[in-house]
Amino acid sequence: MMSSSATRSSSPYRRRRILWIVLLISAAIIFYASTHDTSSWSLPSYLKDAGFSSSPSSKAGEDKMSTSVGRLRVQEIHGLLHFVTANPNRRLNEEEGSIDAVGLGLTKVDPSTEVDLRVFSPDGDDDWQQYVKDLRKKYPLIVFSKTYCGFSKRAKALLESYHTEPNPFVVELDTRPDGQIIQGILGRLTGRSTVPNILLQGDSIGGSDDLYTMDQEGKLKTLLEEGGVKVLGKDVS
Known part of the structure; x- marks a missing residue:
């Protein structure tokens, strides 16, 4: 009886611990994204040479990626x-x-x-x-x-x-x-x-x-x- 009671009482604790871990990981990701310049997340040089760009100033960078690498915009x-x-x-x-x-x-x-x-x-x-x-x-x-x-x-x-x-x-x-x-x-x-x-x-x-x-x-x-x-x-x- 004591073992069963201990198991039931520890179950909510484990759930809370998992929830806190998830929240901490999420907070860490959000903090990293907000404190790092996303402009440095650039494309490989061979894609840039093909006419693509990851810069937000370039028009519809995602649209460029929809064409083949060999084609120039x-x-x-x-x-x-x-x-x-x-x-x-x-x-x-x-x-x-x-x-x-x-x-x-x-x-x-x-x-x-x-x-x-x-x-x-x-x-x-x-x-x-x-x-x-x-x-x-x-x-x-x-x-x-x-x-x-x-x-x-x-x-x-x-x-x-x-x-x-x-x-x-x-x-x-x-x-x-x-x-x-x-x-x-x-x-x-x-x-x-x-x-x-x-x-x-x-x-x-x-x-x-x-x-x-x-x-x-x-x-x-x-x-x-x-x-x-x-x-x-x-x-x-």
């Missing part, structure tokens, strides 16, 4: 960069303020709203996966500039002093009739509406002052190399 900025690098004789306002694009016809481009990718490949070719690969390899560094702008000249001179390979691809907006349209699209997509606007792998890294700050801090060479640009040497001023 095509964005509007890729369309614009493809247009200026692969279509030297085409303009966004070449025909009565519009552009004739296969599949769309005569289209007027409004820089304040999203532009159909077909506008940026007006001849009808649509191998965007290959276009993005070409941009990453052949044109990792693109400078949007104006020939008369002192800040643009300063930024281009600094980049030239790094003897990069490939060389920066420079787009002089003031020499193009669609320069204002391109500048408007850049402002919407990058948050920077002034020149120079330097893009590395499709992301704006700033203007002249930003470039010089990174140069003075010894960070520019590393940034360029991480973006797929080979730095052959730096001129000493």
Whole structure:
């Protein structure tokens, strides 16, 4: 009788002990999550190289993961960069303020709203996966500039002093009739509406002052190399 009574009395104690253990473990997990920066929970480098990102600033990171690792996510900025690098004789306002694009016809481009990718490949070719690969390899560094702008000249001179390979691809907006349209699209997509606007792998890294700050801090060479640009040497001023 005493043994049976002892067993019954110890059962509630065991249940309480298990409950306390569960509560303590849960509290520890919550405390860890609240005191650690989740931005450090990053994806492996090979996934990042494939175009994925775990950063909350990237649009719908989970959606990117739904595609195969081998596919690259095509964005509007890729369309614009493809247009200026692969279509030297085409303009966004070449025909009565519009552009004739296969599949769309005569289209007027409004820089304040999203532009159909077909506008940026007006001849009808649509191998965007290959276009993005070409941009990453052949044109990792693109400078949007104006020939008369002192800040643009300063930024281009600094980049030239790094003897990069490939060389920066420079787009002089003031020499193009669609320069204002391109500048408007850049402002919407990058948050920077002034020149120079330097893009590395499709992301704006700033203007002249930003470039010089990174140069003075010894960070520019590393940034360029991480973006797929080979730095052959730096001129000493």
